Amino acid sequence: MGNTSSLVIDSLCDEEGEEESAVACLYCDFLAQQEQTITNMMGAILKQLVGRGDIPKDVREAFEKGKKEIGGRGLLLSDLMRMLRIAISSLSQVFICIDALDECLPRYLPELLKSLSDIVRECPKTRIFLTGRSHIREAIQKYFAEAVVIPINPNTGDVRNYLEMRLDRDDEPEAMDNDLRADIEKVILDKMSDM
Amino acid sequence: MRWLSPLEPNDRHQGVRTDRFDGIGEWVLETSEFREWRGGGGGADKAILFCSGNPGVGKTYMR
Numbered sequence: 001m002g003n004t005s006s007l008v009i010d011s012l013c014d015e016e017g018e019e020e021s022a023v024a025c026l027y028c029d030f031l032a033q034q035e036q037t038i039t040n041m042m043g044a045i046l047k048q049l050v051g052r053g054d055i056p057k058d059v060r061e062a063f064e065k066g067k068k069e070i071g072g073r074g075l076l077l078s079d080l081m082r083m084l085r086i087a088i089s090s091l092s093q094v095f096i097c098i099d100a101l102d103e104c105l106p107r108y109l110p111e112l113l114k115s116l117s118d119i120v121r122e123c124p125k126t127r128i129f130l131t132g133r134s135h136i137r138e139a140i141q142k143y144f145a146e147a148v149v150i151p152i153n154p155n156t157g158d159v160r161n162y163l164e165m166r167l168d169r170d171d172e173p174e175a176m177d178n179d180l181r182a183d184i185e186k187v188i189l190d191k192m193s194d195m
Numbered sequence: 196m197r198w199l200s201p202l203e204p205n206d207r208h209q210g211v212r213t214d215r216f217d218g219i220g221e222w223v224l225e226t227s228e229f230r231e232w233r234g235g236g237g238g239a240d241k242a243i244l245f246c247s248g249n250p251g252v253g254k255t256y257m258r
Contacts, residue, residue: 003211003215003219003220004220004223004246005211005246006208006211006212006215007215007220007221007223007224008223008224008229009208009212010212011224012233024204025204025205025208026202026204027204027207027208027211035201035202036202039200040200040201040202041200041202042200043199043200043202044199044200044202044203044204046199046200047199047200048204048205075199080199093235120239120242120243121239124238124239124242125235126242127232127233127235127242127243127244128242128243128244129232129244129246130243130244130245130246131245131246131247131248132245132246132247133247133248133249133250134247134248134249136247137245137247140243140245144242144243146240146241146243147243147244147245148228148231148232148241148243148244148245149245149246149247150223150226150228150229150244150245150246150247151246151247151248152220152223152246152247152248153248155220155222157222158219158220158222161219162219
């Protein structure tokens with residue numbers, strides 16, 4: 001559902017105005033699970049929230065302090081959560097968008113959802129946008145009983161627009177005429193309604 | 196900023212948005228669910244919006 005996520009992210013970024021709001025995104029991916037540890041994921045969110053300008057002094061201090069304590073070997077989830085709270089408190093609105101939550105490694109998913117629910121509870125100005133396959137819904141609702149769900153189904157209007165765009169870019173326009181074009185659209189749209 | 200995380204979701208986002216087709220999927224932004232979530236009403240309880248769908252519905256299919 002990268003399409004929906006990227007649309008939403010762009011629409012939120014476009015509206016980022018003078019008010020101090022920030023958008024952070026995260027794309028979960030089966031192919032990159034190795035490096036998608038809980039600390040890397042939360043770190044990536046933090047990085048985007050503080051990365052827009054100067055790193056707030058207290059975030060940097062929290063980091064320097066943490067670095068000394070753990071010998072610079074890596075950040076702990078609790079360090080990141082502390083820094084995230086500080087970073088969010090300096091903003092008036094924060095959006096966190098996570099794509100393909102079902103591709104997050106199962107062993108990190110509960111921690112990820114728990115961390116997000118802690119953030120939402122402690123920083124109510126945080127809004128979270130998630131996408132994923134339907135089966136992940138139960139896991140989400142364990143942490144967010146009130147989560148609002150929008151089912152994304154193949155949408156006739158979307159498919160029609162997409163087809164028209166692709167047919168306009170056809171490699172062999174001389175082999176195309178209006179009848180063939182109409183046929184292609186009809187067959188595909190009929191197939192879709194059978195799905 | 197790499198010290199915070201090696202992940203670069205922004206790079207990935209740039210890739211996805213370049214491949215995106217204009218006008219497709221925008222109905223989501225017009226739903227009342229999205230607008231309410233975006234507007235921030237309803238407090239912490241309404242802070243989460245989840246778009247669910249089968250593989251290929253929005254990602255592979257539309258991209």
